[in-house]
Amino acid sequence: MPELPEVETVCRGLDPVMRGQKILRAEIRRKDLRKPFPPRLKSALEGATIQHVSRRAKYILITLDTGKILVMHLGMSGRVQIEGEGYTPKTHDHFMLHLKNKRVIVLNDARRFGIVLLVDAATMDDHPVFVALGPEPLSNDFSGPYLVERLRGKKVAIKTALMDPRVVVGVGNIYASESLFLAGISPEREAGSISGDRAEKLVQAIRKVLKKAIEKGGSTLKDHRQASGELGYFQHHFTVYDKVGEACPGCSCDIVKTGGIRRIVQGGRSSFYCAEKQK
DNA sequence: CCTTGAACCTGCGGGC
DNA sequence: TGCCCGCAGGTTCAAG
Numbered sequence: 001m002p003e004l005p006e007v008e009t010v011c012r013g014l015d016p017v018m019r020g021q022k023i024l025r026a027e028i029r030r031k032d033l034r035k036p037f038p039p040r041l042k043s044a045l046e047g048a049t050i051q052h053v054s055r056r057a058k059y060i061l062i063t064l065d066t067g068k069i070l071v072m073h074l075g076m077s078g079r080v081q082i083e084g085e086g087y088t089p090k091t092h093d094h095f096m097l098h099l100k101n102k103r104v105i106v107l108n109d110a111r112r113f114g115i116v117l118l119v120d121a122a123t124m125d126d127h128p129v130f131v132a133l134g135p136e137p138l139s140n141d142f143s144g145p146y147l148v149e150r151l152r153g154k155k156v157a158i159k160t161a162l163m164d165p166r167v168v169v170g171v172g173n174i175y176a177s178e179s180l181f182l183a184g185i186s187p188e189r190e191a192g193s194i195s196g197d198r199a200e201k202l203v204q205a206i207r208k209v210l211k212k213a214i215e216k217g218g219s220t221l222k223d224h225r226q227a228s229g230e231l232g233y234f235q236h237h238f239t240v241y242d243k244v245g246e247a248c249p250g251c252s253c254d255i256v257k258t259g260g261i262r263r264i265v266q267g268g269r270s271s272f273y274c275a276e277k278q279k
Numbered sequence: 280c281c282t283t284g285a286a287c288c289t290g291c292g293g294g295c
Numbered sequence: 296t297g298c299c300c301g302c303a304g305g306t307t308c309a310a311g
Contacts, residue, residue, distance in 0.1 A: 003304060034287065034306075058305075076305055077289075092289085111288045113305055129306090156282070165306085172304055241304095268284070270302085286308080294300085 002074040004137065004170030005210055007058045009217030010080050015053040017082055017103055018062065022049045025098040033094060033109060034075065038118040044068060045097065057133050057169035069121050071129075075113025081106040134168045137206050142168055144200030151191040151199075158194060159187035160267045162206070171206060174241045175213070177272045179206040181240045186278045187264070187271040240272040248274035 002010070026045040028037050038044075048064040055061060060080075062070040072095075074080070083104040089096065095107040095116055107114070119127045134150070135141035150167050151158075161167055162176045171179065180187050183205035185198060194202065216236055239249055243261045253276035264271050 006304075073305080075288095076303065109288095110290065111303090111305095113287070115306085154281085160282095163305090174304055267282095269305095281311105283311080284309090287306090289303100291302085292300105293302105295298090 002058060002078065003172035003175050003213075004055075004058060005175070005213035005217050007055055007060060007074065007170075008214050010074070011053050011055045011060055012218065013082070014060070014062075014080065014105065017101070018050045018099065018105065019052050020050065021099040021101050021103075022047065023097050024100055027089075027096040027098070029089065029094050029096070033112045033114045033116060035115055037095070037116055041116070041118055044118055045070065050099075056130065057136075057165060058172075059129070063121060067121050069119050069124060071115075071117040071119055072107060073115045073117075075109060075111060075115070077111040078107065078109040078114040081108065132166050134164075134166050137168050137170050137210055142203060142206075144196060144203050147199045147203055148194065148196055151194060154191040156191050157187060157266050158185060158189045158191045158202075159271050161191035163267070163269070168206070170210065173269050173271075174236075174238060175206070175209050177241050178209045178239055181273060181278060182209060184278055186275070187266060187273050189279075240274065243272060248277055251277050253277065 023045045026042045028042060031037065044066070045064075048066045048068070051063045051065055053060065053062050058073060060072040060074075062072070064070060083106055085102045085104070087104045087106065089106070090108070092108045092110045093106050094109055094112070097105040099105065107116070117129065124130055135146065147168075151161055154161055159176050159180060162171045162179065163173065177187065179202065183198065183202040185194070185202060213236060240261050244263045245260045247255045247260050248258070251274060253274065258274065258276045261272055261274055
């Protein structure tokens with residue numbers, strides 16, 4: 001489920017609720033997700049005060065006053081809910097934090113591809129999950145020239161390269177397809193063959209698509225906070241993702257001739273594109 | 280180093 | 296109705 005915009009939205013929803021709060025109790029309801037919960041996690045959390053909630057790549061960072069950062073990743077199916085006192089855990093509620101303000105933060109993850117880590121704030125960047133990460137797509141470090149340099153000589157398809165977090169973080173399967181459509185680039189094009197101009201266009205497309213989704217998440221957040229407190233699953237409108245056979249939007253190409261939006265499999269993942277518009 | 284493919288796990292929807 | 300299949304927003308590891 002969560003790509004960068006969804007994780008960003010979750011963080012924005014969590015920060016005002018968690019900031020400055022003491023963790024009274026941490027509940028770990030099974031031994032592992034994708035990996036075991038860290039040893040002594042419970043004692044490291046209980047009594048600690050949360051300074052703020054932020055994001056790196058698709059990781060949620062909950063910075064504590066103890067020099068540690070509680071890191072959560074939502075995997076494919078993870079969600080975070082903000083509940084109240086007396087909340088009864090449901091199926092797949094694996095990890096819960098009871099805060100001083102009576103709120104209960106619940107991590108639910110059916111498939112358990114998510115992860116919970118505890119890292120030292122001072123050396124976070126050296127931790128195995130962070131050490132090789134590429135730039136944030138919305139930062140100035142992510143640019144046309146950077147992308148050209150980073151993709152030089154790469155023979156993998158550009159779609160696959162965009163989803164490689166060593167190239168750029170946060171671009172998952174949905175937004176990779178959406179960005180390539182907006183940039184007019186075929187997902188099958190060899191990554192190293194993207195010219196300077198098209199790399200610049202692609203960078204701008206990725207930024208635009210992600211920013212728009214974050215804006216949408218922001219408005220969805222308001223509605224959801226009022227309704228249920230659920231953070232993490234949003235109804236976005238996509239242009240090509242999961243639109244097989246539909247007419248290419250905003251494009252005059254003949255759907256009878258082109259068959260509309262096509263689906264192919266790359267690296268075991270579905271890609272969606274318009275063969276007429278994307279070259 | 281690169282690239283590919285499988286693995287992790289549960290749930291859902293479609294076809295029969 | 297049930298069963299089997301393919302598919303799902305991510306990451307990591309092994310093998311070539």
